Amino acid sequence: MNDSEYEAGEGTEADGTPQERPGVEWARPGSVGVCVIGAGAMGGLLGGRLANAGADVSLVDQGAHREAMAENGLTLLGPDDTRHVVVNPTVRADTADLGTQDLVILSVKAYDLPSVAPSVGPLVGPETVILPVQNGIPWWYFHGFDGELEGHRIESVDPDGVVERHIDTERVIGCVPFAAGEVVEPGVVRHTEGRWFPVGELDGTTTPRIRGITDLLGRIGLRSRVLDDVRSELWLKALGNLSFNPVSALTRATLGEICRDPETRALVRTMMEEAKAVAEALGASFRRSIDDRIEGAETVGDHRTSMLQDLERGDRLELEALVGTVLELAEVTGKPAPTIRTVYRLTHLLDETRRR
Incomplete structure (x- = not known):
């Protein structure tokens, strides 16, 4: 699904226009501390754009990709072949010394999330928002679910309940990325198409923080809207x-x-x-x-x-x-x-x- 085919429908679209809302600090990327766990295609795109907009971004990843980012920075290639380099980013193999964050973006593969989940806790402060940017049906699907399946655990993505135990679902905002990209070589992420990142509270309410996240995404050149039914x-x-x-x-x-x-x-x-x-x-x-x-x-x-x-x-x-x-x-x-x-x-x- 691409931008021309995606229709916003009902909701609040963020296109970078200043908006007077509660939690207006989200509209100033320079005031936001962000940790991206998994700086691959989507994590690299979000983390790189946030860093270029002035946010204090830490990138957590492994292997050759992490080493290349630490040595040469993170290179973002756009759909129109534009090239932006995040110079001297904060790159880590784990979250141990990063401190609390305003926003934690989880962009690892779902099968890696159980091993990553215990490292999220040290990043969480009183107002931290956790934004999973992943494919598939998420572990939190039945949290706050209206029906008899409330609290049901999806074994396929959280077989032992590790994710549920270590990530406070009350802090989670749902995100449905309609974008595509790939890591073309270590340290280089190509954004191939799509800019839509609609978000929603799990209970469907419109809160200051959900409006703040749409503001933030709009400020970095992406498109978002508030969903009243993220599922x-x-x-x-x-x-x-x-x-x-x-x-x-x-x-x-x-x-x-x-x-x-x-x-x-x-x-x-x-x-x-x-x-x-x-x-x-x-x-x-x-x-x-x-x-x-x-x-x-x-x-x-x-x-x-x-x-x-x-x-x-x-x-x-x-x-x-x-x-x-x-x-x-x-x-x-x-x-x-x-x-x-x-x-x-x-x-x-x-x-x-x-x-x-």
Whole structure:
């Protein structure tokens, strides 16, 4: 889903225009302390833009990417080939000496979150906001949920409850990133398309901090709005993630190629229909049709999904958060999902055999 296809609908859009709101300090990036845990495609994009706008940003990452950022800075490449370098960023392998932050952005893969969660606590002060920027159905989905599943833990993303125990969900703001990017080489992040980062309180209320986050995102050249139903927006994006990602890994095809081929187009449509039935059983609603969702993906063109990028790099596939969660919720709601399950099993085997 790209910018031209994304419609804001109801809500409050932030485009960088000054707004008189409570918590106005959010509108001054220079006053905000930010820790980005996972400075890859989305984390690097957000952290780099925030740093360039004057925010006090710390980037936490591992391996060659961390070493390159520490030595040469973080380079951001834009969709129009613009190039911005964050010089001498604060780069760490962990959060131990960073102190409390105003904003903690969690942008690691969902399978890494249980190991990362214990490191979040030292960053949290009285007013800290935690912003997970991840794909798939999140661990917090049933926190404050209106229904009998309130408090239900999603085993696929938090099997032992580690995340729930270490991250205060009351501080979490939901975010649904409609953007794409990749780490093209250590220390270099390319933003390929999309600027939408709508956000919402988990209970659907409009608070000073949620307005503040939309202000902040607008100030760094992104687009946001306040969602009154962040879970429905998560499902709208999840329809694409749970279908295009595993199909792209199995076929090595781009979004455009999957949409142009009649057979794979029909396959992802069936997967989306099965997932939509699960979402609706949980009370979610959809502001766009499945056909619109597929056509929106087709307009993105020959983009390699995050799962295909992971496959090509030899990284573990983010299968549980994107697909396993939907199958788990299909069991919870009693909805059949045979096509999703078949694609999941094939992709799971692909991941296992490749890693062995």
